[in-house]
Amino acid sequence: MFQGLRTNSLFYVLDKGENPNLQIGQVVSVSNPQTKYPTFNNGFTPQPMETVVDVKVKINDEEVDFKQLPANGQIANDKNLVVSDNKEAMSAEVDAMLRQSKAILENVDYHERVVKSCEGMLLQLNPQIAKEKEQAEKISKLEGKVSGMEGKLDRMMGLLEQVASK
Known part of the structure; x- marks a missing residue:
């Protein structure tokens, strides 16, 4: 639990962004548990108050603050960042990420077929798209021919300059 962290405890930070990576730091300090603002449901009955802590961690000679982590939690995430004080919880998170990516890769062929089929269906449904695609292909072919002609002309x-200089 985050509230049980002590100075020099290990702290795991997983960045699930563009280039996923895991960093392991050491806890510098942990705040005392504070109550989060009460939340109300539609009947205006306050929900049980959640306590949170702020944790300061040293990662690669830099101190990073993690604010309002659930005091009784072992893992927390926000967008592409996952933090934990528990190696097993972080390992499970990385394993889930790996399984998800493997499942996606196993279905690449299917999704490529879906894209191709959908593009064909859109062409059927909207002839204007078909005309625009056909025009783009014609322009591309013409550009290729023109660049080929430029090379031949050069x-x-x-050759004419060589003949003229003799």
Whole structure:
């Protein structure tokens, strides 16, 4: 639990962003548990108050503050950042992330077929898209032909210059 952390305890930080990575730091300080503001449901009955702590952690010679972590929790996440004081909880989080990514990779072929099918269906449903796609393909082919002609013209000019200089 975050409220049970002590100075120099290990603290795990998982960044699930663009380039996932795990950092292990050491706790510098932990605040005393504070009550979170009470929440009310539709009947205006206050819900049980949750307590939170602020944890300061040293990671790679830099101190980082983690605010309002659940005092009785072992793991917390916010967007792409997951923090924990428990190696097993963090290991389970990394394992879940790995399983999810493997499942996605196993279904890549299916999703590529879905994309291709949907593009075809959209062309059927909206002929304007088909016309625009056809025009884009024609323009691309023409650009290729023009660049090929430029290369041939450059070679012809080179040959003419060689002949003229003799």
